[in-house]
Amino acid sequence: MTNRITHIIKQAGIVGAGGAGFPAYVKLEAHVNTITANGSECEPLLASDRYVMIQQANWIMKGLKVAMQATGAKEAIIGVKAHYKEAVAALSAALPQDKSIRLHLLGNYYPAGDEFLLVYDVTGKVIPEGGLPLDVNVVVCNVTTLMQIAHAMDGKPVTERAVTLAGEFQSPKVVVVPIGTTYKDLINIAGGFTRNDVVLIDGGPMMGKIVDDWNTGMAKTTSGVLALPKDHFIVRMMTKTLSQMVKLSKAACCQCFRCTDLCPRNLIGHHLFPHMTMRTIDYNNAEMTDHITSAFLCSQCGVCELIGCDFMLLSPRQIYAAYRKELVKKGIKNPHRRTDCKVSSQFENRKIAIPMLLKKLDLEKYDIDIPFAGKQEVTNVRIALNRHVGKPAVATVRPGQTVRTCDVIASTPEDQLGTVYHASIDGTVVDISGDRVEIAR
Numbered sequence: 001m002t003n004r005i006t007h008i009i010k011q012a013g014i015v016g017a018g019g020a021g022f023p024a025y026v027k028l029e030a031h032v033n034t035i036t037a038n039g040s041e042c043e044p045l046l047a048s049d050r051y052v053m054i055q056q057a058n059w060i061m062k063g064l065k066v067a068m069q070a071t072g073a074k075e076a077i078i079g080v081k082a083h084y085k086e087a088v089a090a091l092s093a094a095l096p097q098d099k100s101i102r103l104h105l106l107g108n109y110y111p112a113g114d115e116f117l118l119v120y121d122v123t124g125k126v127i128p129e130g131g132l133p134l135d136v137n138v139v140v141c142n143v144t145t146l147m148q149i150a151h152a153m154d155g156k157p158v159t160e161r162a163v164t165l166a167g168e169f170q171s172p173k174v175v176v177v178p179i180g181t182t183y184k185d186l187i188n189i190a191g192g193f194t195r196n197d198v199v200l201i202d203g204g205p206m207m208g209k210i211v212d213d214w215n216t217g218m219a220k221t222t223s224g225v226l227a228l229p230k231d232h233f234i235v236r237m238m239t240k241t242l243s244q245m246v247k248l249s250k251a252a253c254c255q256c257f258r259c260t261d262l263c264p265r266n267l268i269g270h271h272l273f274p275h276m277t278m279r280t281i282d283y284n285n286a287e288m289t290d291h292i293t294s295a296f297l298c299s300q301c302g303v304c305e306l307i308g309c310d311f312m313l314l315s316p317r318q319i320y321a322a323y324r325k326e327l328v329k330k331g332i333k334n335p336h337r338r339t340d341c342k343v344s345s346q347f348e349n350r351k352i353a354i355p356m357l358l359k360k361l362d363l364e365k366y367d368i369d370i371p372f373a374g375k376q377e378v379t380n381v382r383i384a385l386n387r388h389v390g391k392p393a394v395a396t397v398r399p400g401q402t403v404r405t406c407d408v409i410a411s412t413p414e415d416q417l418g419t420v421y422h423a424s425i426d427g428t429v430v431d432i433s434g435d436r437v438e439i440a441r
């Protein structure tokens, strides 16, 4: 049965919709006690998962039942923020009679959706350094992913998703659009910008990435698109180069520890000390290898940079990202595997409250009651075949071919980690270039 379920999920092209893009079938091949549904909507300003929970609560429950069946889990717990009142009400009403699924109400803090923090919050278990939820008998799935799993069992692959359009748009909203909808079309759907000097971010303000080419298409992992002024603090931090950052940290890091004090992974007892890593680069002290290889423990949540070091504008996060890339290139594996992680007594006090974060990051004005505008049609999609964890998918269609929504257009070779892509609109394949298939109606 497990094989049949994971085969369907694989063929439906489901990857972690929360942003990670990890193929869902791989997670569900495990045997665990608990499935945790991630309904935390980790990033501030985004509201896509909230709408999915309000409008698709029954499908989320169905998806959870499928995930439980695949993994043999005896229970499922949905982590949802307590102040998402409508979502909590919709989920509560959809809970099955058999009590196998329950809700766990989360506080309004960042990063509540980090798997390590979510699992600790929901189950009280700490995932070891360099570990996975699986190490504590848990599988975590995002609520949108669970809805997609339920749809897959009904024969519907991933061809669309909810996306939040927030920030400097004329008409911020949550919409459901075909996968591969171009950022240009998303701008039009949101009524254009409120100003000219705007930068687009795919994702949220904390972990999103700047979109360089607005003619490309959004991915299965695109939960939101944020428009911010070019000179916004967050954009300025995102556009700093590594060499600027290294120079700055050598000149300005005062070793105040704030980055370490607030680091969520440090707070759950992992040996990650960003201030020590900064000291390592400041003094070119290659002996301190632990503080370099600890880059493998960093979640890239951005707390150290955007909250901890908001006065010096340094970025341990960026330094860790660069170190990690270098270590992987050299074939060095994560040596940090401590299992005796002791949660800090300051864990609760140092959670980053979202209202404080919004104020500090000058995002308050974008924190509005964002409306749900339903499905939007587009006439053209550009589907990237590499925006998931694993090997890129290879196109199985040719230019000029007619396709219907849900037809397979690309897949990763069977023996490699990856996923399947489907046509997200009816139309003709007009271009296949690089890792992208373009379809026009």
Ligand code: SF4
Pocket (backbone or CB within 6 Å): 252, 253, 254, 255, 256, 257, 258, 259, 260, 274, 275, 278, 308, 309, 312, 314, 315, 316
């Ligand atoms: S918060 Fe900034 S200045 Fe303080 S130790 Fe960390 S990087 Fe250095």
Ligand code: SF4
Pocket (backbone or CB within 6 Å): 259, 262, 263, 264, 265, 266, 272, 274, 297, 298, 299, 300, 301, 302, 303, 304, 305, 316, 317, 320
């Ligand atoms: S980005 Fe910074 S705060 Fe977040 S886990 Fe990494 S070091 Fe810690």
